[in-house]
Amino acid sequence: MRVHYYPGCTLKEKATNLEDSTREAMARLDTDLVEPEGWTCCGAEYPLITEKIHGLIPPVRILRQVEIEEGSKVVTTCAFCFAVLKRANKAMLDNPTLHTRVNEYLADDILIDPTTKEKRTHFESYNGDVQVLHLLEYLRDEVGLGHLKSLVKRDLSHIKVAPYYGCRLLRPQKEVAIDDPETPTIFEDFLNAIGCTVVDFPFKQECCGSYLSASMPETSNEPSYRVLNSAKMNGANVVALSCPLCYYNMDTRQDRIKEEYLEFNGFPVLYFTQLLAWALGADVETLGLDKHLCDPRPLFDIKQNAEDVEVNL
Amino acid sequence: MSEEKVKSKDELVPIFFMGKCYEVPSSLTIQKALEYAGYQLVRGCGCRGGICGACGTVFRYPDSYKIEVGLACQTVVQPNMYIAQLPFFPGNKATYNIADLEPNGSVFTALYPELYKCIGCGTCTRSCPMDIDVLGYMSKAIRGDIEGVAKGSFDCVMCGLCSGRCPAEEVQFYIAILARRLYALHMQPRSAHLKRAINSAEEGQWTEGIAKLKAMNLDTLKKVYSEREMEPHMGPEDWIPGDTNYVNVD
C-alpha cells in the first residue's frame, strides 16, 4: 500500500523521533510512505489575512504535487502541517477568489524532474481534490482500528496514557477538526486499539503555549505545566501527542518548567507514533527515545523485546 | 535549403540594450550581439560557454509582462527583446573556515539566518538559467539536509539571478556552495583507490619506474609511449595491463 506523506521540516531535523517512529510503524502496517517530490515548508501557520495569497502558495503547491503524482490523499503527523494543508485545501474548495488567484500564480511555476531534468511549465488548476488526513484519521478510517488491534504484538496495558490533543487537531472546527472539538474520542480510541490504558484529563484540549515559546519563552511554562500536572494528577504516567511544538514546550523545555515550579520533577511525553510502533513490535532503538529530555524508557518494558515478539507470531 | 539558412543567419533583428536599439544578426547570442553592437565586455563575461555564470541577463519581450532570464553567452537574441546585463550580484556572503564548521543541520541558519524568511514563492526556480529546482534546495536547507542541498544545487553557476528576484533577499547560491563544501569535506564517501594510490606514491612504489622514464632520451621515450599497452576499446571491466609496474592492482 502506497500513500503520500508530508513530513514537514521539523520532522526532518528536530522531531526525528516522530519521523522515525512514524516510518517504522507504517512499514509494519505494510504502508509505503511517499514524500511528494520537491516538497517545501508548508508555512507552518495558516495565513489569517488571506487577501495576501502568498501564504497559500506553498501548501497548495504541495497538494498539487501530490495530485500530479496521482495521489488522492496525503497523510501528515505534525499537527501544524496538518492544519495548514487542510485549511489551504479547504480554501481551494470553498473560496473561488482564492482559487483563481492562487492558481494564476502557480500556473507560472516550473517543475524540474530531478533525475531526467525534464521541465514542466503547464499546470492544471488545483481544485482541492486531494484529501488531507492526519495519521490518526488515516488509522481510524483507512486502516481501521479493529484491524489495527489485531496487529498489536505487545502488551501496553501497563502504560497509562493521557492523550493530549492541543489546539491544532480540533480547531477551527469547521476547517480542520478530526473529531468533535468538545468531546473528541479519536485519540482515546486509537490508544485503546493499541492496548494502552487511557487516562482522561481535563486539560487535553488546552493550549500548551504554542509558539509563545519562541517569542516570549517563559510564558509557555505555565500552560505546559498545567497540562503535564493535570495528566499526572489524573493517574497517567505519560502524555501522548502529535505536535512537535507541543512536544518542544512540554518535553524539551521541561528544565525551564522545573525552574519555575519547584515541586515539578519531570513527566514523560511521547509521540503517539512511538507507542504505535512499539505496539506493532518495533525495536526499541527505532523509537528515538534517547532524544527525550524526560526519559520515557522506564515505561518501555524492554524484556518484551523484538525477538520474543517474532516468536509469538 | 542551405541558401535559406544562410539568409536567415544574415538577417538583422532589433534588440534594445540599455534603452537603445541595435540591429544585430539574428543568429548571435546576446553576448556576441552586444560585442557586435560595439560594446567591449570586460566584466560580466568569462567562459563564453555557459559555465562560469558571469553573464546573467534579464530581458523582456514587448508584448509580455514576464521577466525572462538567461545566460548572455547561451541565449540567442530574439527580435525586440529588452536586455539588461547583471554582471555581478551583490550577495551577503558569510565568512567561515569550512574545516571548523560542523556538518549539522543548523549550519545554514547559523550563517544565513535570513533563510527562514523564504516564503516559498518559487521565483528563484523560475529564474534559474540552469534549470535547478532552487526552491527545492532552499527548502532542504531550511530543514538542514546538507546532502540534499549539495546534490540539488550541483549545476549552479552562481549567476545570482535567483537572488536578484527573491522577495526574501536570500543568497541561494552562497547557501548552495556552503552545502557543497560541507558535503565534500565532511560527508562524501572517500575514494579508497585514490587514497591507496597516494599512499603507494608516498611509499615510493613508483619512484624507480619514474626515474627510469626520466632517464630515457626523447626518442626512446616516444617509442615506449607509442608502443605502450592500451586498454582495449571493448575490454572487460576488470581489465588490467600486463605490465603492472605503474598501477595498483588488487
Ligand code: SF4
Ligand atoms: S541557483 Fe541561482 S545562482 Fe545558481 S545558477 Fe540558478 S539562478 Fe544562478
Ligand code: SF4
Ligand atoms: S525566491 Fe526567495 S522567497 Fe521565493 S522561494 Fe526562492 S528563496 Fe524563497
Ligand code: FES
Ligand atoms: S560567460 Fe561564462 S556563463 Fe556566460
